[in-house]
Amino acid sequence: MTTDATTSTTKATDADSSPPDRRRWWALAAVCLSVLVLGFDGTILNVALPDMAIQLHATTGQLQWIVDAYLVVFAAAMLPAGLLGDRFGRRRLLIGGLVLFGVASLVGTLANSADTLIAVRAVMGLGGAFIMPLGIAILPSLFAPAERPRAVAAMTAGMAVGMPLGPMLGGLLLNHFWWGSIFLINVPLIAIGIVACLWLVPESTDPSVPRIDVLGAVVGVLGLGALTFGIIQGPSDGWGSAQVLASLTAAVVLLGGLVRRERSQPHPMVDFTLLADRVYRWSTVASVLVSFVMMGGLFVLPQYLQSVLGHDALGTGVRLMPLMAGLLVAARAAERLVARLSVRWVVAAGMLVVATSMLLGASTSVGDGYGRTALWLSLLGVGMGFTMVPAMGAAMAALPEERAGVGSGLLQTLRQSASAIGVALLGSLLASAYTARLDTGSLPAAAAAAARGSVSAAQALAQKLPDAALGASAHAAFVHGMDLVLLACGIGAALSAALIAWQMPGAVPGGAESEA
Incomplete structure (x- = not known):
């Protein structure tokens, strides 16, 4: 993906033609609002999965696809999105992405089957693919070089904060409205983003970019x-x-x-030569790994809180707040620690905290209450804060200004791909362990198949029959599968921490480390 800011022929080529200071930062706020919606939309769905499993009769595989259809299209469509924005106008296609995302969100509220919702999520992923990279590519037309690291950090923080905010907002909506409200909330926010971009963000293009591959x-x-x-x-x-x-x-x-x-290719959509820079390479690896772990964990956790512990959607969202609290605290402290210790040690320590949290969660038993979950969730948030924000900031700071756009595109493509694979791989591990342990007893074939589809369906069936043994077996089977998922995540995070401490350079070139 090519978004070379320095070669662009633009209406606002550099800081000399940027809006006045106050308007420039308001424009950044508009772009941050757009990526914030993407941030929480990537996780808000997880709280609704148990309701969807029951109301849409969705199996675990379909639930995975409802999550992954968005992530797969998002990751793959970002490849040509930057080139299209360069050629036809970054602001124009950013707004087009917002419109597409908003319309798909509106249609999603009316979906009446799992397959329809999967298709809607794919369209939302296509819209999101234009929002994220083009939002970052617009920054050079708004900010002078000295201000850009702060602007990139603001966008990164907006995306990161939106992720743990999603489950809490989703729980609040689901406690008062139907599951489609998690998509409806996008519409007014997207509308505000479109108006703000039209009013505040200058158009920029690069007619010299190569043809789309x-x-x-x-x-x-x-x-x-x-x-x-x-x-x-x-x-x-x-x-x-x-x-x-x-x-x-x-x-x-x-x-x-x-x-x-x-x-x-002389002008590739994905420039893999960027990975030759060790700081960029290992910062990207850290961002990819924490995305893999986080999305896998957030896929299983809401189902545990609702179907096993018995909390409603709002209660689930509130009980995920330790994750957000830990992330916010660590993200604020990370910059000072990076300046004192270096990116390598902060990111490696963050991955080690992630590993500790996952291994603690992997020892959960059916009889455990929320206290253990709150503890390891808090640690997970701290680990994410010390890993994601410094790593993404360091990756961008390691690149020369003229390669910031293409570097952002590669980083986001790999992160979204890792998220999709994380949900698919860890969700499949959960499904295999759950179905292997579930005892359906003498249930009719149709009822047994429904119970094997998801823990939410088994719980609903156990309450309807009633069948206490089925409910107990479903809970035990799901917790067993969840523990395996968290164990795999913990081992992977621990190995990643060691690898990053060993391979990642100690500082970002050019003294940019303090900006990370």
Whole structure:
């Protein structure tokens, strides 16, 4: 993705043509509002998954697709989004992305089946793919070089804060309205973002950018989609089934072909040569790993809080607040610690705290209350704050100004891909462990199949029959699967902490470390 700010022919080429100071920062606020919506929309859905499982009769696999359809399209469509913005106008396509996201959100409130909602989420992902990279690419037309690191940090913080805010807002809405309200809340926020961008953000283009690599973009979408499909279908169809093997093989071929094609292009959509910079490479690795762990954890946790511990949607959102509190505290302290200790040690320590939190969560038993969950959630928030914000800031600070746009595109593409794979892989681990442990007793075949679909469906069925043994078995099976998911995340985070401490350089070039 190419968003080379320095070669752009723009109506507001640099800081000399930026709006007045106050208006410039209001314009940044408008862009931050847009990415904040993306931040909480990526997680607000998780609180509604138990309700969707019951009301839409969605299986665990369909729930994974409701989450992943958004992430897969988001990740793959970001590849050509920057080039399209460069050619046809960054503000114009940013607003187009906001419109598409808002319309899809409105349609999502009317969805009456899991398959319809999956399609809606895919369209929302397409809109989001234009919002994130083009929002960052617009910053050079608003801010002088000295101010840009602060502006990038503000956008990063907006995205990061939105993630834990999502479950709390979703719980509040679901406690008073139907599940479609989690999409309806996007509409007024998106409308404000569109008006603010039209009023405050200057247009910028780069007519010299190369033609869009349509083939590469299509291969990227198909490759990520095939990989996600194979991972999600593995537990239900069997990992050795022809369909799953064909899907995973196609993913390897397509994604391998994409990497090879992009490395041979003079102006690639995804510039893998950026990874030659060790600070950028290992900061990106840290961002990708924490995204993988976080999305996997947030996929299982709301279902545990609602279906096993028995909290309603609002209670679940409130009980996820320790995550946000830990993240906010750590994000504020991270800049000072980076200046004192270096990015490497802060990020490595953050990953180690993430590992500790996950391993603590992996020891959860059915009889445990919320206290243990609150403890490891707080630690997870602290670890994320010490990892995500410094790592993303360091990645951007490590790049020269003229490569900031393409570097942001690669970072966000890899993060979203990791999130999609995290939900698919860890969700499949959960589904396999849950169905293997669930005892459906002498239930009729149709009822047994529904109970195996999700813990929410099993809980609803146990209450309807009533069948206390089925409910107890579903709870035990789900907690077993959740513990395996958290254990895998904890081991991965611990290995990542060691790898980052070993490989990541101690400082960001050019003294940018303090800005990270």
